[in-house]
Amino acid sequence: MAKIIKKRQPNRSLVGDMCVYLLLLFFGFVMFLPMVYVVSNAFKPLDELFRFPPKFIVVHPTFDNFKDLFIMMGKSTVPFTRYLFNTVFITAVGTVGHLFIASLAAYVLSKYDFPGGNLFFSLVVTALMFSPEVLNIPNYLVMARLHWIDSYLAVVIPAFAMPMGLFLMKQFMEGIPMALIEAAKIDGASEFRVYVTIILPMVKPALLTAMIFAIQRLWNERGSTFIYSEQLKTLPYALGQITASGVARAGVGGAVSLFLMIVPIGIFVLAQSNIIETMASSGIKD
């Protein structure tokens, strides 16, 4: 005990630390509870889903809901696999495109001083505030003019231009020494070659972070403003429909929720240390 007390950092009282740990435990528990419910719901057999009073944790877990999900996949007017494909397709194409064009732009914005560069970046910082929810309706007018309503383009291309990814990558690239780029150029590398062989491998953490934010947005895209055809609707939209249809599909809804939740969380877990490394340079300088 004495050893623990001696090891303590300066300016930290034992009572204070205890309070902090208790607070963290309590709030961590509260934050995580709904997640536990999602997981537990996905494995509940029908009789437990409708028991009153409802049980929080599943007693006899089964895989019935997942089986029902596969059966339902073939039966609905639009095959369930189509929703799944749409979400995966939108997420994959949107993320790759975003990473490519935003990292190109971030590279020149961070490493070269050219007229208009700073102005452009300050516009991007302002646009960090305009979330898709706010921009949706004004964007409808743009999409209508482009005749992109009711196509993948309306969801995928705006995601290319997410300000967050450019912002994070630009801030991260500031840390790359200019000497490295100049050395490569003296050896005869073109600008694009420098970008591919030197910049991209060095900013892997920032790429992963931008990827997470892009996935977070696209994976949850409901596409309700721009997409009308049932064949182009996404998985979160389907989940909304299943939840709305109520009782009969409660178990399937639980299974879909679990699936929707587990994918981004899994990717986050794998990339976490890279993300923290990138966010260290996320500050906005005054």
Next chain:
Amino acid sequence: MSSFAQKIAKKTKRDIDIAYRKAMARKVCYLFLLPYAIAFLTFNIIPVVISIYYSFTYYNVLEPPKFIGLQNYINLILADDIFLIAVKNTFVLAVITGPVGYIMSFLFAWFINELPRYIRAIAVLVFYAPTIAGSVYTIFAILFSSDGNGWVNGWLMELGITQGPIMWLSDPSMMMKVIIGVILWMSLGAGFLSFVAGLQGVDRAQYEAGYVDGVSNRWQELWYITLPNMKPMLLFGAVMAITQSFGVGAVTQMLCGFPSTDYAAHTVINHLTDFGSVRFDMGYASAIATLLFLAMILSNKLVQYFLRRVGT
């Protein structure tokens, strides 16, 4: 006076000349910037500009827009009672969830910072999970449901706190409370990650120097050493908090319905959706969007002003 004007003209001409030559020397920069710039301007800046333009017109997408001056704004403020409810709800949400979410993000990041490495990674995951899990907040529709599935009601009744079920998501006096709770649950987002990373980056030597100079508890350390070091992250976190607190719309729509009972959980975003994608009154919707953009930029300026004083 005229010589002064000439001087200015000469100077700006020279500046333009220099800028032009610089731009020519850096042609390849513009080439790299171009794809992103086109997409960014088209889907982030032009929508803002055209919504300012259309806000002065009557436009229903089918007929060409008709210029009607300030009529949309006058109708919004003087004749649209539901808009005023939406403004009130959004204001309440922004004033409560914005600052509380922001402070929560910082406090939790600060507390987590002193945990051992692996426990810290788990804690970050636990607190960030609600944000990244996205549409999983729909689970609250089940938890707070007023029928037999509602776990919260079942639990309260079992403990004997309430006699009958509470209509969490359809009773106007309850809806906003539930929504505020759900928004706070999801409020540890990008700003939180930025704080976690920023706290790791504060130079340890500064804490030791502070200790020698008489900083005697964790709160003094926070105010005099940690916060001034974190200013850029604090600014970033503030932008994120504003984005989130003004952008509430999908959550109310999914949990309380659209429109919600008596419009008690109707936000400005819901109102925007109503006129934009249900009634197709684009001029009116543009006026709402313009006011929203204005409110976001102003509150950002205000927050920046306060953050400059941190640690002084």
